[in-house]
Amino acid sequence: MLRDITLGQYYQTESVIHRLDPRVKLLGTVLFFVTLFCFKNPVGYAVAIVFLAVVIFLSRVPFLYMIRGMKTIVVLMLITVILNLFVTQGDPVFSYWKITITKQGIVQAATIALRISLLIIGSSIMTLTTTPNHLTDGMEKGLRFLRVIKVPVHEIAMMMSIALRFIPILLEETDKIMKAQLARGADLESGNLFKRIKAMVPILVPLFISAFRRANDLANAMEARCYRGGDGRTKMKPLKYHTRDAVAYIILFVYTVGSIFVGRLWIFNIF
């Protein structure tokens, strides 16, 4: 029932992007996001799309597999697009009763739709090509400088990796509990909203109990192996930069500077 969520999942294959250091990918994703918000003309977006397409091609993740995970966001995207289309003020193109669509509205809506899609695909490329463990490792190491201002970086990273690890387990558990209650005649699909929320209680209570039980077991298992936080802790496989990571940093730098420069050039301002 809940198997179809691919957003944020890892896709196992061999590729250059998979082998990159997670810190490169994290910084790359952040820079990609930043550039998206700097563009003032369509050429900038074109550059971003080409860049993303190349990365997708290199990552060897099937494009259709990626898109499948986006289905959940479609509703959110439609709402933002429609709101922007009707609410933006400017030169009217089409008018009926109280509804006015403006040229600025169309441009704004299209921009937002494009931006959201690129943001989602951009971030899913990172999660699809990086195992959750690698990702949190990268965050821990990449953000270590924050320890100077007393941010518990290791603890946050550990919490994140545990949370990520628990998602599939809890999904499976939910599926099992739902089936068990359905076998006892539970009705989850009919009735009004209030009734449906009430019908969720027999699923949520066991789910929470099992989550607490698992958390407790995990805490015990960690303590039994003398876990005591991040101080002086070494890694079995420490992150190390390779030549390809340096190359990737250079490409990233060129893309960021180049795309922002092109994206803000006044000669391309056609709107």
Place this chain on the structure above:
Amino acid sequence: MSLIVDHISYTYDAKSGIPVVGLDDVSLVIPDGQFIGVIGHTGSGKSTLMQHLNGLLKATSGTIYYNGEDIYEKGFDLKKLRSKVGLVFQYPEHQLFAETVFADVCYGPTNLGLSKKECELRAYDALKKVGFPDDLIFTSPFELSGGQKRRAAIAGVLAMKPEILILDEPTAGLDPKGRDEILGQIKKLRQEENITVILVSHSMDDVAEYVDRIVVLNHGKVFLDNTPGEVFKCYRELEEIGLSAPQVTYIMHALSESGLKVNPEVTTISEAADEIAAALKRC
């Protein structure tokens, strides 16, 4: 109240997107009042098959008939089927949620739309049948011991008065005493209520003593389907698919091969003891 499984297959998409075969052309007839053991290795499709029997999973091909009605037909009342085919999942205590054991057992019958009084009567009756102690009925289910929790959860399904009771590994994680108690209770229940019971297990020793018929599943296919005696005769084939016959079978076969005139087809420990005693007397 028969259940006929007609050539069902079930495939699902695994994480990698490659379809996996869960069940492959399974056909079974489950007549009234039989005590059936379903045996198979982990991943042989036991649980998947059981979830088809009450319509929780829908077969990719083939169909299931309940009293001559196709359960995949439009308009078939699946909720009614689920009350008639009671399925107790593995580790059923994980489904407990109410404040008291009694309220939890009432959940099933309440979902059937019965009156409050009828629900309570059924709940009390079900708790009695599984041997749940009276003085614990109004305690929180989360304060019970493992064995008691499991009884409460089984009572939760039993309170719907199913005609077919399916138990998926009801003894998993219990100590030998708890195991014997639960299995003994199920046997007693079947004799008193005359319902059909399907017991899913991976251990032959668990089921050998109780069932009339054994269905062995392997890689989603029915590997053997016969009386326990006949199934255990094929103990060499069973070993090939990673299962084993009960220990009694091995002893009896060893004895008969070494010259003692015993019937190697007996399945329970007490039968075997009688058989050996009789054979020794004849010497």
